[in-house]
Amino acid sequence: MNAVVRLVAAVLLLYAAVHKLAAPRAFRSTLTTLGVPWPAPVSAGVPVLELAAGSTLLSAPRSAVAAGLVAGLGVAFAVAGVLALRSGTKVKCACFGRVGAGDLGLRQIAVLPLWAGVAAVALRTPEQSPAGPAAAAAVIWGLAVCAALRVVVLMRRNREDMQAMVPQ
Numbered sequence: 001m002n003a004v005v006r007l008v009a010a011v012l013l014l015y016a017a018v019h020k021l022a023a024p025r026a027f028r029s030t031l032t033t034l035g036v037p038w039p040a041p042v043s044a045g046v047p048v049l050e051l052a053a054g055s056t057l058l059s060a061p062r063s064a065v066a067a068g069l070v071a072g073l074g075v076a077f078a079v080a081g082v083l084a085l086r087s088g089t090k091v092k093c094a095c096f097g098r099v100g101a102g103d104l105g106l107r108q109i110a111v112l113p114l115w116a117g118v119a120a121v122a123l124r125t126p127e128q129s130p131a132g133p134a135a136a137a138a139v140i141w142g143l144a145v146c147a148a149l150r151v152v153v154l155m156r157r158n159r160e161d162m163q164a165m166v167p168q
Helices: 004-023 024-034 038-060 064-087 104-110 112-123 135-166
Strands: none
Touching: 004 024, 004 038, 004 064, 004 112, 004 135, 024 038, 024 064, 038 064, 064 104, 064 112, 104 112
């Protein structure tokens, strides 16, 4: 069960990171709307932290680094929810791409205990976990290939859109 929790959390974090990296302007726009200071470096840093957290959950789950990254991201997500609620306007965020698009707010706050639970599970991973380093490496490589393919498709679509906007 422990391995399943870590695997699901890792996949969610890696998936979210890929979507933020594929559409950095959209994520930066959300941060700007929330009033986050220095949205450009934050928009670059969050997906890197998500990649690190997801990878660490798979490759070194029994470390304080894995637990700290997951807990820290959970707090950051909850803070984004609070900022969105305090703004008084609906703040859209496609943190998981178009499929997972929604309003920031109570959902991010409500999920904070789940991220804390994932961090606790990561610290309590038994030594002989079924999802060992080999499985983690396979998942990471698989997700990296999927992410690369997704980014290539998005870049092509973006290039086509840009060409369509140029007057002939």
